[in-house]
Amino acid sequence: MSSKKSSRRDIPVFTHPIVETHCHLDYLKSHELDELLEKVKTYNIEKIITIAVEPNNLKTVFDLAQKHSQIWGTQGIHPHQSGLWDNHVKEIIKENLKQDTNSNIVAIGEIGLDYYYDKNPRNIQIKAFEEQIQLATDNDLPFVIHSRDAEEDTMAILKNVKTQIRQKAVIHSFTSKIELAELAIDLDLFLGFNGIITFKNAKDVQSAVEIAPLSHILLETDAPFLTPVPYRGKENAPFYLPFIAEKVAELKQTDVLEVLQKTYRNSHLLFTRLQSN
Numbered sequence: 347m348s349s350k351k352s353s354r355r356d357i358p359v360f361t362h363p364i365v366e367t368h369c370h371l372d373y374l375k376s377h378e379l380d381e382l383l384e385k386v387k388t389y390n391i392e393k394i395i396t397i398a399v400e401p402n403n404l405k406t407v408f409d410l411a412q413k414h415s416q417i418w419g420t421q422g423i424h425p426h427q428s429g430l431w432d433n434h435v436k437e438i439i440k441e442n443l444k445q446d447t448n449s450n451i452v453a454i455g456e457i458g459l460d461y462y463y464d465k466n467p468r469n470i471q472i473k474a475f476e477e478q479i480q481l482a483t484d485n486d487l488p489f490v491i492h493s494r495d496a497e498e499d500t501m502a503i504l505k506n507v508k509t510q511i512r513q514k515a516v517i518h519s520f521t522s523k524i525e526l527a528e529l530a531i532d533l534d535l536f537l538g539f540n541g542i543i544t545f546k547n548a549k550d551v552q553s554a555v556e557i558a559p560l561s562h563i564l565l566e567t568d569a570p571f572l573t574p575v576p577y578r579g580k581e582n583a584p585f586y587l588p589f590i591a592e593k594v595a596e597l598k599q600t601d602v603l604e605v606l607q608k609t610y611r612n613s614h615l616l617f618t619r620l621q622s623n
Contacts, residue, residue, distance in 0.1 A: 363392035368566035428474035455490025541574030
């Protein structure tokens with residue numbers, strides 16, 4: 347056990363600031379929030395976006411974004427919870443957006459389709475996805491997409507709203523077929539990459555990084571899930587982002603500074619409210 351620990355290299359420290367574009371702070375168990383927010387400063391994680399996924403954590407995420415200067419948030423219902431999407435939940439989100447006088451809510455999300463687990467009927471998932479895209483459009487907000495084994499329907503929905511969404515969405519934790527990556531790039535959307543790209547068997551996702559221009563890439567951890575190598579097996583956290591930046595640089599055959607500069611710019615280009623705080 348001790349030899350395994352000693353073989354893990356330290357987390358790299360870069361001078362350029364980094365934006366964590368997708369994590370779930372309220373799901374983390376290994377760190378108290380104040381401790382975590384102090385630790386991320388060591389690794390120059392400047393801003394953190396924590397993501398809502400269900401009716402029960404809309405208020406939690408909203409409150410985190412209001413109370414902490416390093417944290418921004420989203421509002422939305424994940425496809426796993428799409429059976430709970432209704433007018434009541436929609437009104438809760440609208441009211442939270444109205445109460446967000448400091449613009450700490452930066453997007454609608456996490457929304458989309460998940461046909462891998464299929465926890466809700468597909469027509470229910472599609473309805474929730476489409477209505478939340480409209481909610482984002484109505485409030486001039488970008489949106490955060492979850493798409494797993496649902497390329498065909500995701501592509502069809504995005505094509506239907508393509509005139510409204512340029513530079514207005516990210517497909518987070520991208521693991522889909524190259525065709526969806528190509529469409530996203532064509533629509534001027536972003537692709538979010540996390541610890542999966544450090545896994546040995548993730549050749550398809552690594553290929554997506556290789557074909558995606560740096561101008562369309564965001565860095566994320568999806569913490570507490572998907573911890574990057576060499577800390578796989580431990581709970582994920584935003585301070586592991588430097589490993590993801592390094593892997594993107596390796597796959598793009600460029601230096602880490604260029605990755606950090608461009609992804610930082612991209613984060614602010616998509617989540618425009620980050621710039622005003």
